[in-house]
Amino acid sequence: MEFQIGDIVKLKKAHPCGTNxxxxxxVGMDFRLKCVGCxxxxxxxxxxxxxxxxxxxxxxxxx
Numbered sequence: 001m002e003f004q005i006g007d008i009v010k011l012k013k014a015h016p017c018g019t020n021x022x023x024x025x026x027v028g029m030d031f032r033l034k035c036v037g038c039x040x041x042x043x044x045x046x047x048x049x050x051x052x053x054x055x056x057x058x059x060x061x062x063x
Contacts (some may be wrong), residue, residue: 001050003027006060008036015040021057047063 003009007024014020019037027030031049034041 001053003031003049004060008057009049010054011049012054018056020054 003024005024005027009024011020011022012049015022015035015037017035017038017040019035021036022033023036024031025041026033026043028046030043030045032041032043033049
């Protein structure tokens with residue numbers, strides 16, 4: 001799966017604030033994600049992101 005910085009993705013489980021949409025801030029073995037609802041940032045392993053991935057909300061612009 002091809003993830004890029006700036007993508008907004010939908011994951012299975014919702015964040016405690018109620019949203020399940022996340023913006024990708026860093027890509028690698030670990031991902032840094034920012035909650036779209038409350039702007040909290042978390043680091044998660046790639047394996048967990050790929051397992052819980054539901055779809056793209058918005059793809060980052062490709063130059």
